Amino acid sequence: MxxxxxxxxxxxxxxxxxxxxxxxxxxxxxxxxxxxxxxxxxxxxxxxxxxxxxxxxxxxxxxxxxxxxxxxxxxxxxxxxxxxxxxxxxxxxxxxxxxxxxxxxxxxDVGFNYTKAREIPSFVPPPDLAPGEYRMLQEDVDRSQEFRKCIECFLCQDTCHVVRDHEENKTAFAGPRFLMRVAELDMHPLDAADSAGLDRKATAQDEHGLGYCNITKCCTEVCPEGIKITDNALIPLKERAADRKYDPLVWLGNKIRRRGE
Structure with a gap:
């Protein structure tokens, strides 16, 4: 038996x-x-x-x-x-x-996250294109689609030590979920923020606390959707922000462009 x-x-x-x-x-x-x-x-x-x-x-x-x-x-x-x-x-x-x-x-009470969401300027439509005329390479679509898988569970926000261990940082730091949103918009080929006078890389650094992130990848580790928040959003955004601020060639190009406007 x-x-x-x-x-x-x-x-x-x-x-x-x-x-x-x-x-x-x-x-x-x-x-x-x-x-x-x-x-x-x-x-x-x-x-x-x-x-x-x-x-x-x-x-x-x-x-x-x-x-x-x-x-x-x-x-x-x-x-x-x-x-x-x-x-x-x-x-x-x-x-x-x-x-x-x-x-x-x-x-x-996760209201902190909705406050931060409202602080992120939305997509700026290209002025020379009407709705229905937008065209993007599939590669750009795929890149943004990863970030749009976010279900806003806020596990990444919870595990980020900048938010978790330092209450005083919350006013100056958007957290990985919303820095990822800034990165998504900054790499969007149709976002016309620059022409509207909005520098997303500058706001990421100066208003949303990108510099507080030390890329420990803890946010990526807890993401239930498997989004590579650190590697595909935060690190590239940090690199672009650093180029804008410290690369002498980028600085010179921006200065020449402003003179020609």
Whole structure:
């Protein structure tokens, strides 16, 4: 007679409970079934043991970015973290995003990110082309498309030590998600920001804190969409900003161009 190992087991979860006034980690023993993700377990806790547990979620498909939290200290999406990546004896700690103020339990106030989003000047249409006349090389389309995969989960913002460990930096630093947006617009072949008097490389450095980034690639490591934020956006933007500011040939060319205007 053969026996089949049970696909269900009991796991120890340690979940942060509290609000703006403070809180603590609370232990729960909870059932885990085959194929489940951490968000399934959080929902089971709500249904069976902690009906007032607050958690933000929406699509449960890794596309809305709502269920961001920290699992065993690493920023992750609850809905994309499978229970199978943990051992059955491992204690799983779920805490809110550390870089942002707690509202309640696992819900944080990510309003900082929307403030920064509004500070990024939008795409400037080319003045000599009407809508429908825009043409781009496929290579340029592909380059921008990578950045447009962003689901704004803000895991990159949370893990960036410039934001995470230094609250005083938030006023001067947009964070990797929005520096990536600046980089996307700066490399867009149809963006006419220069003709409108907007130097995106200068604003990246002077207004959005590009110089604070020291390219540790922690933002890339936590991106659930696999966007190479550091290599494909931040480093090239830094290089272009440095060329603009320090390359003598670029400086001379800009000076000659301004004289001819």
């Amino acid at each position: 053969t026996t089949t190992a049970s696909t269900s087991y009991e796991a120890l979860f340690r979940v942060w409970r509290g609000d703006t006034g403070g809180g603590e980690l609370t232990d729960f023993r909870v059932e885990v079934n085959e194929g489940e993700v951490v968000l399934d377990i959080i929902h089971r806790l709500q249904a069976t043991q902690a009906p007032d547990l607050a958690v933000r979620w929406n699509c449960k498909a890794g596309k809305c970015g709502s269920c961001s939290a920290e699992i065993n200290g690493r920023p992750r999406l609850l809905c994309m973290t499978r229970m199978s990546v943990f051992s059955r004896t491992e204690t799983i700690t779920v805490t809110p995003l550390r870089a942002f103020p707690v509202v309640r339990d696992l819900v944080t």
